[in-house]
Amino acid sequence: MKGNDVTNEYSTNFVHVKLGDDVRIEQYVDGELSKAIPLTADQAAYVGEVLHKPLEVTTVEELDALPIGSVVLSDAYTGQSGQKISFQRWDDGDWHRGARSGDTHPDNFLPATVLYSPVVSGE
Structure with missing residues (x-):
């Protein structure tokens, strides 16, 4: 295909x-x-x-509708040098920054742009 x-x-x-x-x-x-x-x-x-x-998400409800494995790029949360930070929804249903084990509440990084979603990507 x-x-x-x-x-x-x-x-x-x-x-x-x-x-x-x-x-x-x-x-x-x-x-x-x-x-x-x-x-x-x-x-x-x-x-x-x-x-x-690009799919923009601005609410926690929109973010919660994304499946496990989705990755978003925050428009609000930046690293020390000003680069945007990505977050991934893990199997626990929470959003994690990069490879960190602790979760981050969506209020801290919304709005965001969806970079990857298993459903949208057809996997």
């Missing part, structure tokens, strides 16, 4: 595919191609913009 892959809990993947001028959404069920939906140029531009736009 090529393109951006979005997976849900039903073993169904939706893949945004662009091969030359052919742009489509492909639906895979349990790894098998189920449906291919061709997109017009306007639809393809919109889907591409949505899929490639």
Whole structure:
């Protein structure tokens, strides 16, 4: 599969595919191609913009909706030299800064940009 892959809990993947001028959404069920939906140029531009736009989270509720393994880059929390700090949601459900074992409350690092999410990344 090529393109951006979005997976849900039903073993169904939706893949945004662009091969030359052919742009489509492909639906895979349990790894098998189920449906291919061709997109017009306007639809393809919109889907591409949505899929490639960074996801910003500003509330604890939005952060809590992200699955285990997600990584965010804080817009508010910076290191000593001013660089932005990343946080990962561990198996315990808490957010941890880098490789530190202690958790950090989201109020300390929101707003943030989602860098990686297993569901969005299709894993």
